[in-house]
Amino acid sequence: MDTNVPNALIRAERDVGFGARVTENQRRVFRIAYGILGNSADAEEVAQEVFLRAYRKFASLREAEKFRAWVNRIAFRLALNRQRALRRRLARETAWQAAGMPDAVDGMRNADERIQVEQLRNEIEGLPEKLRRVLQLSLIEDMDATDVGVVLGIPAGTVRSRLHTARKLLLEAMT
Amino acid sequence: MKNDCAKWKDQLLESALTKTVATDLQEHLSRCPGCSEELAALCARRERLDALLPFAAQVPELPAGFRTRVMTAVEAASEAERGRHWQLWGLAGAMAVIVATLMIGLTLHRKAIRAVPNTELAAAQKLAEWRAPSDVLLETPGQEILQSTPKFGKTYLKIPVEVPKEK
Numbered sequence: 001m002d003t004n005v006p007n008a009l010i011r012a013e014r015d016v017g018f019g020a021r022v023t024e025n026q027r028r029v030f031r032i033a034y035g036i037l038g039n040s041a042d043a044e045e046v047a048q049e050v051f052l053r054a055y056r057k058f059a060s061l062r063e064a065e066k067f068r069a070w071v072n073r074i075a076f077r078l079a080l081n082r083q084r085a086l087r088r089r090l091a092r093e094t095a096w097q098a099a100g101m102p103d104a105v106d107g108m109r110n111a112d113e114r115i116q117v118e119q120l121r122n123e124i125e126g127l128p129e130k131l132r133r134v135l136q137l138s139l140i141e142d143m144d145a146t147d148v149g150v151v152l153g154i155p156a157g158t159v160r161s162r163l164h165t166a167r168k169l170l171l172e173a174m175t
Numbered sequence: 176m177k178n179d180c181a182k183w184k185d186q187l188l189e190s191a192l193t194k195t196v197a198t199d200l201q202e203h204l205s206r207c208p209g210c211s212e213e214l215a216a217l218c219a220r221r222e223r224l225d226a227l228l229p230f231a232a233q234v235p236e237l238p239a240g241f242r243t244r245v246m247t248a249v250e251a252a253s254e255a256e257r258g259r260h261w262q263l264w265g266l267a268g269a270m271a272v273i274v275a276t277l278m279i280g281l282t283l284h285r286k287a288i289r290a291v292p293n294t295e296l297a298a299a300q301k302l303a304e305w306r307a308p309s310d311v312l313l314e315t316p317g318q319e320i321l322q323s324t325p326k327f328g329k330t331y332l333k334i335p336v337e338v339p340k341e342k
Binding site: 018019022023026027029031034035040043047048051052055056072091113115120121124136139140167168170171172174 | 188189191192217220221222223227228229230231232235237238241243244245246247248250253256314
């Protein structure tokens with residue numbers, strides 16, 4: 001039993017470090033998954049899977065920045081995989097018009113604004129996928145162009161350029 | 176906006192987005208109230224877009240107890256992994272015991288083969304060299320003659336022939 005004590009200590013220490021990383025990243029990971037899946041339950045499952053995978057690789061993900069970049073990327077990929085799987089079974093469910101979403105949109109002043117938001121969501125859905133992904137990820141509050149670039153595997157400059165194009169198309173489409 | 180102002184459309188959009196006005200556009204705006212109005216409208220739209228985008232991207236709050244569920248799942252996965260780890264060690268141990276048993280058995284078997292007494296070996300040698308007395312009966316008389324192949328016109332038998340001398 002004595003030989004198990006150091007292992008248990010290492011595990012406990014690892015769990016504490018890992019718990020802190022979960023706290024730091026959970027909201028963003030959930031948002032990335034939700035942005036693609038548009039469904040809380042699916043997004044939660046994906047986020048949980050992301051952290052399970054991260055735990056198995058935690059020895060090589062000790063650094064906070066490495067961990068953050070890794071979970072962002074994996075969350076995006078797993079959510080896309082799940083979306084593809086769901087698409088095969090169900091009619092396409094958009095990230096921007098999920099059931100329960102109107103209740104989730106807080107802080108809007110009136111019904112007119114709600115309609116405008118709905119219209120904007122539709123416009124975003126109509127954007128080319130490359131632009132839509134960049135826009136969706138950029139709208140997550142603590143994701144800058146570099147973070148988005150790491151997730152999508154493109155340079156930060158390309159992220160900025162696509163974001164600009166996306167905004168331009170939305171501006172053109174707005175009435 | 177007049178028809179000949181269509182060429183400024185893209186620049187107007189860019190100006191509204193970047194909040195900067197290029198010199199040539201500035202010049203045009205000073206002469207064209209239509210485009211100035213268009214730019215003002217675009218700027219107002221851009222402001223509305225900026226205000227609405229966060230709402231469009233609004234995501235419900237993280238479900239309550241998410242972290243606890245993650246940590247529980249992680250702990251369960253970790254336990255299962257440890258279980259698998261021990262299973263693997265058990266399997267490896269069993270394999271090692273089987274291999275060791277086989278090696279010991281093989282070594283003992285080889286030793287048993289080597290330990291044949293000299294008397295038995297001598298008897299085996301004698302047995303190998305033994306010929307049955309009936310082997311003699313199988314030999315044909317004149318067998319040596321038959322073993323050589325005669326050439327054409329020659330005979331198997333070498334019988335000396337006496338030729339009478341002429342008187």
